[in-house]
Amino acid sequence: MDQHAIRNFSIIAHIDHGKSTLADRILELTHAVSAREMREQVLDSMELERERGITIKAQAVRVSWKGHELNLIDTPGHVDFTYEVSRSLQACEGALLVVDAAQGIEAQTLANAYLAIENDLEIVPVVNKIDLPQADPDGTAEQLADLLGDDPARVLRISAKTGEGVEAVLDAIVERIPPPSGDESGAPRALIFDSSYDQYRGVVAFVRVVDGTFRPRMELRAMALGTRFEAQEIGFMSPAMKPVEALSAGEVGYVVTGLKEVSELRVGDTLTSDKGGAREPLPGYKDVKPMVFAGLFPTDSDDYPELRDALEKLKLNDAALFYEPETSQALGFGFRCGFLGLLHMEIVRERLEREFDLDLLVTAPNVAYRVRARNAPAWTEVHNPAEMPRAVDEVEEPYIRASVIVPKAYVGTVMELCAERRGRFDRMEYMSEDRVHLTYELPLAEIVLDFYDALKSRTRGYASFDYDYVGFRPGDLVRVDILVAGEPVDALSLIAHRDSAYDRARMLVEKLREEIPRQLFDVAIQAAIGSRVIARETVKAKRKDVIAKCYGGDITRKRKLLEKQKEGKKRMKQVGAVEVPQEAFLAVLNLGEGKR
Amino acid sequence: MTGARHLYVHLPFCAHRCGYCDFVTAVGRLGEHDGYVEALLAELELERELLAPRPETIFLGGGTPTFTRLPALERLLAALPDADEVTVEANPETVTPALAALLARNRVSRVSLGVQSFQPRLLAVLERAAGPEDARRAVGVLRDAGFANLSLDLIYGIPGQGVAELEHDLEEAVALAPEHVSAYELEAKPGTRFAHRHGTELAAQAETMETYLERVVAVLAAAGYRWYETASFCRRPDRAGGSDLRARHNLGYWLGHDYLGLGVGAVSTVGARRWRNEPSLARYVGALRRGRRPPRALEPLSAGTRAFERVMLGLRLDQPLPVGGIEHVLDPAGLRRVERLGLLRREGGALALTDRGRLLGDAVTAELLAPTMER
Numbered sequence: 001m002d003q004h005a006i007r008n009f010s011i012i013a014h015i016d017h018g019k020s021t022l023a024d025r026i027l028e029l030t031h032a033v034s035a036r037e038m039r040e041q042v043l044d045s046m047e048l049e050r051e052r053g054i055t056i057k058a059q060a061v062r063v064s065w066k067g068h069e070l071n072l073i074d075t076p077g078h079v080d081f082t083y084e085v086s087r088s089l090q091a092c093e094g095a096l097l098v099v100d101a102a103q104g105i106e107a108q109t110l111a112n113a114y115l116a117i118e119n120d121l122e123i124v125p126v127v128n129k130i131d132l133p134q135a136d137p138d139g140t141a142e143q144l145a146d147l148l149g150d151d152p153a154r155v156l157r158i159s160a161k162t163g164e165g166v167e168a169v170l171d172a173i174v175e176r177i178p179p180p181s182g183d184e185s186g187a188p189r190a191l192i193f194d195s196s197y198d199q200y201r202g203v204v205a206f207v208r209v210v211d212g213t214f215r216p217r218m219e220l221r222a223m224a225l226g227t228r229f230e231a232q233e234i235g236f237m238s239p240a241m242k243p244v245e246a247l248s249a250g251e252v253g254y255v256v257t258g259l260k261e262v263s264e265l266r267v268g269d270t271l272t273s274d275k276g277g278a279r280e281p282l283p284g285y286k287d288v289k290p291m292v293f294a295g296l297f298p299t300d301s302d303d304y305p306e307l308r309d310a311l312e313k314l315k316l317n318d319a320a321l322f323y324e325p326e327t328s329q330a331l332g333f334g335f336r337c338g339f340l341g342l343l344h345m346e347i348v349r350e351r352l353e354r355e356f357d358l359d360l361l362v363t364a365p366n367v368a369y370r371v372r373a374r375n376a377p378a379w380t381e382v383h384n385p386a387e388m389p390r391a392v393d394e395v396e397e398p399y400i401r402a403s404v405i406v407p408k409a410y411v412g413t414v415m416e417l418c419a420e421r422r423g424r425f426d427r428m429e430y431m432s433e434d435r436v437h438l439t440y441e442l443p444l445a446e447i448v449l450d451f452y453d454a455l456k457s458r459t460r461g462y463a464s465f466d467y468d469y470v471g472f473r474p475g476d477l478v479r480v481d482i483l484v485a486g487e488p489v490d491a492l493s494l495i496a497h498r499d500s501a502y503d504r505a506r507m508l509v510e511k512l513r514e515e516i517p518r519q520l521f522d523v524a525i526q527a528a529i530g531s532r533v534i535a536r537e538t539v540k541a542k543r544k545d546v547i548a549k550c551y552g553g554d555i556t557r558k559r560k561l562l563e564k565q566k567e568g569k570k571r572m573k574q575v576g577a578v579e580v581p582q583e584a585f586l587a588v589l590n591l592g593e594g595k596r
Numbered sequence: 597m598t599g600a601r602h603l604y605v606h607l608p609f610c611a612h613r614c615g616y617c618d619f620v621t622a623v624g625r626l627g628e629h630d631g632y633v634e635a636l637l638a639e640l641e642l643e644r645e646l647l648a649p650r651p652e653t654i655f656l657g658g659g660t661p662t663f664t665r666l667p668a669l670e671r672l673l674a675a676l677p678d679a680d681e682v683t684v685e686a687n688p689e690t691v692t693p694a695l696a697a698l699l700a701r702n703r704v705s706r707v708s709l710g711v712q713s714f715q716p717r718l719l720a721v722l723e724r725a726a727g728p729e730d731a732r733r734a735v736g737v738l739r740d741a742g743f744a745n746l747s748l749d750l751i752y753g754i755p756g757q758g759v760a761e762l763e764h765d766l767e768e769a770v771a772l773a774p775e776h777v778s779a780y781e782l783e784a785k786p787g788t789r790f791a792h793r794h795g796t797e798l799a800a801q802a803e804t805m806e807t808y809l810e811r812v813v814a815v816l817a818a819a820g821y822r823w824y825e826t827a828s829f830c831r832r833p834d835r836a837g838g839s840d841l842r843a844r845h846n847l848g849y850w851l852g853h854d855y856l857g858l859g860v861g862a863v864s865t866v867g868a869r870r871w872r873n874e875p876s877l878a879r880y881v882g883a884l885r886r887g888r889r890p891p892r893a894l895e896p897l898s899a900g901t902r903a904f905e906r907v908m909l910g911l912r913l914d915q916p917l918p919v920g921g922i923e924h925v926l927d928p929a930g931l932r933r934v935e936r937l938g939l940l941r942r943e944g945g946a947l948a949l950t951d952r953g954r955l956l957g958d959a960v961t962a963e964l965l966a967p968t969m970e971r
Contacts, residue, residue: 521937543807543956544808545956548809549780550826550850559901559908561958
């Protein structure tokens with residue numbers, strides 16, 4: 001196909017602003033799927049994605065419109081997947097920026113729009129849902145035009161639901177978005193913007209061919225990782241997989257690799273022919289590293305092998321997921337897992353529980369820390385508070401730049417919240433008379449704790465929030481250990497800023513006192529920084545535990561009670577001589593995740 | 597087989613059902629008392645071979661045995677075999693000189709009076725019919741009829757009962773110089789009318805109530821009583837002319853002896869079997885009238901279960917529990933733990949709980965018993 005007839009584009013939209021509906025209309029109008037085959041929202045194939053209204057895995061669909069080949073490249077819609085979004089955008093020349101006429105621009109839209117602008121994409125602004133009674137198409141078009149420095153008249157107004165204006169969108173794609181301009185005869189280069197795992201065919205890479213031509217049975221090489229394989233099949237999606245004999249410069253499609261693990265092929269890497277291939281990879285490859293960590297333990301320790309198998313399976317399709325075995329004396333055998341962010345963690349957890357039917361105990365999430373132990377020459381990265389050396393010379397924690405869009409009335413509230421969370425004000429802009437865009441730099445650890453929940457509740461849900469990483473910075477951080485009857489409980493250790501360590505320690509210790517049942521002896525519950533105890537509570541010993549009355553008619557009932565009591569003891573976790581019910585850990589871990 | 601040495605007879609009739617009560621009871625039904633006693637005697641005939649020819653103890657419990665119409669009660673007592681100890685439970689308001697005389701002439705040796713409290717306010721909470729003066733009068737009437745072995749039942753932990761009121765009840769009881777006192781913590785079973793009405797109040801005083809058993813033990817010990825079982829006290833031999841005033845019938849339960857129970861809802865344990873007569877009065881009487889055994893729920897007991905129960909029951913007593921024959925149900929690690937915590941002592945081949953261990957008896961027993969039992 002002549003490059004001049006190709007248009008590659010993405011749709012950028014906030015959750016629920018209508019990206020999937022618009023994609024469906026485009027597929028219908030271009031007859032990629034018949035109305036009868038039409039399953040609503042074809043692109044979001046995973047059950048979980050549908051329920052959450054977000055797209056986890058990008059895919060690409062080829063359609064025809066008035067003699068042109070249009071490739072719609074889907075993008076994930078959340079901050080945790082910023083890198084994946086940026087790779088998807090790099091595969092395009094243009095993007096539709098879709099905004100709900102009733103909601104206006106949200107923080108996420110903004111973040112992805114900036115990403116598109118940074119990638120030199122031609123942006124086609126679209127106001128959606130103009131059929132809604134509360135829609136403000138003119139106001140929203142103004143906002144969009146303002147943001148892009150465009151003319152409000154060029155902003156398209158549509159209803160993806162009714163189909164109104166969607167043809168004009170297709171025309172605008174052809175007219176406004178430039179065609180690809182790769183070197184058709186050069187050494188083949190293709191950008192991997194996504195991959196997925198097929199049980200029978202191995203890893204399938206989704207690629208945008210930039211230069212040259214790819215053919216089946218070519219020996220290929222991923223330039224950053226050095227992985228070599230033979231292209232078993234190449235083709236495109238429409239939306240079913242259609243094999244072809246060639247994919248050439250400007251085209252979008254897939255390559256069946258036969259590889260057994262998605263981690264052998266990274267998003268952002270460049271594919272070329274193994275012999276006579278390109279010298280220079282395409283720019284922008286990054287090794288994405290997990291930033292948020294948590295321990296995952298099966299509630300029933302017998303489920304450990306199932307959890308291990310489930311993580312292995314998820315990893316096949318999720319190169320960003322990291323895990324390694326972890327043993328906790330309180331929670332038993334489990335895994336320390338690394339995630340791109342909180343949403344990624346939630347998705348993994350839900351998939352484990354839903355698709356693999358596992359009952360999980362998840363420790364409070366923490367961020368990755370960079371640490372130089374006392375007198376140690378080198379920095380190490382710590383993913384688990386229990387691994388933090390007690391004596392450290394320097395600690396660094398990841399920081400993010402937070403972008404919050406909020407009605408004017410809540411600006412004070414948001415500033416207060418950010419200040420509480422060690423935030424540093426960056427700037428404030430009015431996006432319209434009533435909507436303000438605030439930018440703050442905050443430690444990721446504060447976000448991980450409960451920032452988003454606090455933001456939502458304090459602004460009654462009106463704030464939208466997004467962030468990106470800005471790097472590691474030094475922090476006055478301490479490791480707090482929780483001790484039960486003198487025994488440290490590894491799963492409850494935490495790393496906190498020195499100023500908030502005391503409050504968090506006191507809350508944890510109080511909660512544990514409430515949750516640990518009284519024993520036959522006094523149980524001290526302490527929080528300590530090193531050997532210094534900063535909070536202490538005591539679970540007083542029971543004074544009486546005996547049923548008063550027991551005659552001939554009571555013996556069986558009494559025995560059954562006792563057997564139940566013994567059965568209950570089996571489910572307790574032993575911390576030293578203290579029996580702690582699993583629920584106690586759960587309550588405390590929830591506290592770590594939740595309010596403070 | 598020589599037969600069970602302990603016989604329990606259940607008389608379910610009451611004038612009124614008290615809110616906290618979870619026994620099998622039947623209110624009023626004066627016309628049914630005679631028929632019920634006939635049924636009891638028919639059941640006794642059917643099970644006679646399970647009973648020792650001359651049992652050691654007989655216990656008439658209820659209900660309110662002394663609410664039973666006196667001719668029926670006398671017919672029953674007269675037909676029962678001789679025994680060393682015959683106890684009858686009585687409510688104070690039912691004790692008249694006529695009743696006392698009836699019990700005395702029918703070889704009853706011991707009366708257990710359901711006093712529960714000496715305070716009108718607390719008695720009203722329990723919905724008891726008798727007042728404090730009824731209790732004092734009943735003791736006088738029984739003493740006059742020659743009864744030398746009286747037991748008073750007290751309940752503590754009544755909603756609204758503070759420590760001072762508990763001590764007052766104990767002092768009143770001691771002042772009547774009974775040979776025996778049983779003190780029970782009120783058990784408000786979830787779902788009962790009583791738990792519903794007093795739940796919040798009971799929850800509020802739960803923490804204070806933890807100390808009540810300690811108070812009971814301290815006050816009664818100071819008054820010369822032996823705390824021989826978790827809820828049972830008897831005058832010490834040095835204050836009783838050398839006699840052992842422990843309730844022999846109940847000791848039978850705590851030492852793991854066999855016992856035969858007659859009557860609606862009554863439980864029997866003989867050898868490897870335990871059974872409970874179903875609680876329906878009509879079906880009980882109906883079956884026996886036709887010469888059949890009443891409907892029963894049967895529970896087979898393995899040697900392991902009986903050993904488990906021996907530990908559970910034996911540790912309620914102040915006498916050491918010999919470990920011979922029960923080693924296999926004990927957990928050596930648990931044994932060491934409770935020993936280290938000062939809750940249990942080993943005395944030769946026997947286990948003895950310390951006073952604190954007895955207050956925590958259920959928890960200690962749970963520690964002691966092996967986690968897996970072969971039964």
